[in-house]
Amino acid sequence: METTMRRVFRSRWWMPSFCVALGLAVLAASWAGDDLRGGIWGLAMMTALGAVFLFGGRSETLSGLGGPGRDERWEAIDMRATAATGLVLIVTVIGAWLWDVAQGGDGSPYAQLAAVSGVAYIVAIAILRFRS
């Protein structure tokens, strides 16, 4: 299973396909929200981004982000980058929540986002501890 997933993630078509799929989701959501023009623009942008990954040439960053350049070092880089991103995100969410509360708001939706993040972290810790 893990091998299959790794093969998928290391395919040169993975990230371009994901970009186009996300673009189609943006198109569908925008269309549903009566903003077809915005949806088409979103699809075009995501398709262009997918093309950058597909035809990114020799760039290690694009190759790693796109899939084919992923090896164990890249996976370590990806994990650290994801952790850094999560840290920035949770600090931002907590800061926004405190700011909203200080402005007299009820903290939504930052309180919910912070709660989901906290629960996800604890569950992940428990599962990973059990598996290692």
Add this chain to the structure above:
Amino acid sequence: MQNNIRLLRDTRGLSQGQLATAMGVSRQTINSIETGRYTPSLPLAISLARFFGRAVEEVFHGDNDA
């Protein structure tokens, strides 16, 4: 963590790209290992040592090792 990968690779007359292909990793990963910026996983370290016909501790050693 220090290693003798560059020395062993040069002895064999291999490029970083050739060694990378043999190990199934990128050339940049071999470069990072040689310069000590990346410590490989145990499976890759074993593969590298076996590739050069050495024991792992002959290829990789701690900073304080002789």
